[in-house]
Amino acid sequence: MSVKKKAIAPRRLARTSTQSAKADPGRRAFPIATVMETLREVVGQWKKPAVTEIAHVNGDPFKVLISTILSLRTKDETTAEASERLYGLAEDPASMLGLSQARIAKAIYPVGFYNTKARTILEACRVLIDRHGGWVPDDLDQLLELKGVGRKTANLVLTLGYNKQGICVDTHVHRITNRWGYVTTRTPDQTETALRESLPAKYWIPINDWLVSYGQRICRPVSPLCSQCRLATDCPRKGVTRSR
Numbered sequence: 001m002s003v004k005k006k007a008i009a010p011r012r013l014a015r016t017s018t019q020s021a022k023a024d025p026g027r028r029a030f031p032i033a034t035v036m037e038t039l040r041e042v043v044g045q046w047k048k049p050a051v052t053e054i055a056h057v058n059g060d061p062f063k064v065l066i067s068t069i070l071s072l073r074t075k076d077e078t079t080a081e082a083s084e085r086l087y088g089l090a091e092d093p094a095s096m097l098g099l100s101q102a103r104i105a106k107a108i109y110p111v112g113f114y115n116t117k118a119r120t121i122l123e124a125c126r127v128l129i130d131r132h133g134g135w136v137p138d139d140l141d142q143l144l145e146l147k148g149v150g151r152k153t154a155n156l157v158l159t160l161g162y163n164k165q166g167i168c169v170d171t172h173v174h175r176i177t178n179r180w181g182y183v184t185t186r187t188p189d190q191t192e193t194a195l196r197e198s199l200p201a202k203y204w205i206p207i208n209d210w211l212v213s214y215g216q217r218i219c220r221p222v223s224p225l226c227s228q229c230r231l232a233t234d235c236p237r238k239g240v241t242r243s244r
């Protein structure tokens with residue numbers, strides 16, 4: 001007698017609230033459009049994150065790239081000031097390569113890992129000159145080939161620098177969309193994949209801006225300010241153990 005082997009279903013790494021609601025009809029799907037429109041209203045009254053401000057003022061993908069590299073593990077005000085000092089010395093890959101690593105490091109101090117970032121900036125500029133004619137590519141895969149550029153930076157260059165569709169998932173987007181239960185993921189990359197499947201296209205570009213601002217002020221990493229949150233009625237506060 002032949003024994004049929006039981007098929008093993010592939011392990012799901014990421015799930016959105018819509019998929020969960022379909023699997024369990026009693027469960028309410030997260031009202032993403034309502035929440036995003038509330039966010040648009042709340043965040044619109046606040047100062048924009050440093051890299052967004054730089055993108056809006058300059059509209060220059062090179063500056064978006066460099067300022068995003070500077071912003072990693074660095075406070076917003078420090079990124080803005082360091083960017084201004086650096087662009088006072090060089091504003092494109094060719095002139096950046098005319099500076100020494102020490103000069104760049106001095107200009108961008110005190111951003112986190114300023115020596116490493118100075119080296120990364122020079123290496124990225126060398127590749128931009130050698131392979132891309134001094135231009136920043138508008139293609140995700142080509143951006144990811146640049147040293148020091150991960151998915152967060154590459155997506156930000158596409159969205160803020162080129163106004164092309166992309167979803168930049170940083171620690172705030174990852175944390176907050178999981179607290180909403182809109183995605184159930186373990187890493188920012190998984191969150192990006194889940195959001196690409198479920199988030200309405202018109203929110204792809206602004207979600208990063210809005211959730212970075214919201215995550216810095218209200219939905220903070222430790223002890224979020226749920227009592228002041230306009231999204232509280234719709235938020236299941238998944239994984240939140242302490243709040244104010």
Ligand code: SF4
Nearest residue numbers: 219224226229232235
């Ligand atoms: S209710 Fe709390 S956990 Fe939910 S979005 Fe607001 S601050 Fe974040």
